[in-house]
Amino acid sequence: MDTQSPAHDAVDAITDQxxxxxPDLDTVPMAVFGRIYxxxxxxxxxxxxxxxPYGMALGEFDVLATLRRSGEPYTLSPRxxxxxxxxxxxxxxxxxxxxxxxxxxxxxxxxxxxxxxRVTLSERGRELVDRAVGAGLAEQRVALEGALTDEEADQLAxxxxxxLATTA
Numbered sequence: 001m002d003t004q005s006p007a008h009d010a011v012d013a014i015t016d017q018x019x020x021x022x023p024d025l026d027t028v029p030m031a032v033f034g035r036i037y038x039x040x041x042x043x044x045x046x047x048x049x050x051x052x053p054y055g056m057a058l059g060e061f062d063v064l065a066t067l068r069r070s071g072e073p074y075t076l077s078p079r080x081x082x083x084x085x086x087x088x089x090x091x092x093x094x095x096x097x098x099x100x101x102x103x104x105x106x107x108x109x110x111x112x113x114x115x116x117x118r119v120t121l122s123e124r125g126r127e128l129v130d131r132a133v134g135a136g137l138a139e140q141r142v143a144l145e146g147a148l149t150d151e152e153a154d155q156l157a158x159x160x161x162x163x164l165a166t167t168a
Contacts (some may be wrong), residue, residue: 011098036160043143050139053101054132061136063095064104064129067121075123077110081119081162104128 011034015027082092104125110116
């Protein structure tokens with residue numbers, strides 16, 4: 001594992017250009033968030049590839065994983081799912097349609113709300129998401145182990161938690 005930082009990366013090139021034309025700017029925020037955005041995009045692609053053998057992309061995985069994490073009976077309302085995943089109701093409907101058609105979940109009337117629905121993870125969906133989560137975590141572990149020690153990964157997780165708490 002190489003824990004040395006690269007001498008210069010694409011984000012450094014961008015901040016160097018800004019420093020040349022606007023030396024009055026503090027580009028540290030650009031350096032931090034530019035790397036977070038690039039890292040998120042790179043990992044999204046890698047994790048999507050890890051989920052592909054299970055017939056799903058990250059969006060579908062997120063729905064199934066949210067239901068799985070909710071515990072038995074693995075049932076939530078579409079509103080609860082939408083709030084957790086931070087997507088539009090239209091986007092959620094499309095995902096639910098696809099996953100229901102594949103037999104990975106079902107929708108049924110909410111017994112406590114005549115206008116509401118409940119979304120329930122099927123046994124097949126539970127088995128599939130249990131396998132897929134392992135594949136996604138393995139891909140993320142490879143990325144971490146290629147760059148950071150366990151202590152550095154824990155430190156980074158803590159720093160990102162702190163930053164997220166003040167910006168979300």
